[in-house]
Amino acid sequence: MFKNSIKNNKGFSLIEVLITISFLSVSMLAITQVQIGSATGNNFSASVSEATNLAYETINTIKAIDYANPTLLLDANPNDFGAGLPNNSVAGPPPYRTFTHTSYINNRFYTIDYNVAQNWPTTNSTTIRVIVSWADPSRDTTQTTVIMDCIKGNPQALN
Numbered sequence: 001m002f003k004n005s006i007k008n009n010k011g012f013s014l015i016e017v018l019i020t021i022s023f024l025s026v027s028m029l030a031i032t033q034v035q036i037g038s039a040t041g042n043n044f045s046a047s048v049s050e051a052t053n054l055a056y057e058t059i060n061t062i063k064a065i066d067y068a069n070p071t072l073l074l075d076a077n078p079n080d081f082g083a084g085l086p087n088n089s090v091a092g093p094p095p096y097r098t099f100t101h102t103s104y105i106n107n108r109f110y111t112i113d114y115n116v117a118q119n120w121p122t123t124n125s126t127t128i129r130v131i132v133s134w135a136d137p138s139r140d141t142t143q144t145t146v147i148m149d150c151i152k153g154n155p156q157a158l159n
Helices: 003-008 014-063
Strands: 096-105 108-118 126-133 143-153
Touching: 014 096, 014 108, 014 126, 014 143
Parallel strands: none
Antiparallel strands: 096 108, 108 126, 126 143
């Protein structure tokens, strides 16, 4: 009896093969979606890291400038008051001076806006706000931003 059952075993049926192929196809599709999501997330994380580094570099560059340097001092030019940035993008109440420049890194343009508000939030201090923005087509929003603030004190005021 055992010998007859081995002879009649002819392999898998066509239905079994089709069900297995269907299951494997659906599984591979799910794995592909996870991989695409992971690659998109990694790309976004790299963009945020680069924007954060640009903001840190900008803040450290401004912090290295002497407090009384004319670059940080305001003048009577009305174009220095905000350059059309939204109210939540400025370092403090007017007057403040706004600067903008663009960097191209890893096939992406980053716009770096930074403004300097003197005597804010207290006298003998300067508040620096850096806003780094870039377009990210993989996200729902058209612009993604990183905002950093720093307060620089006047060391001469301590004397």
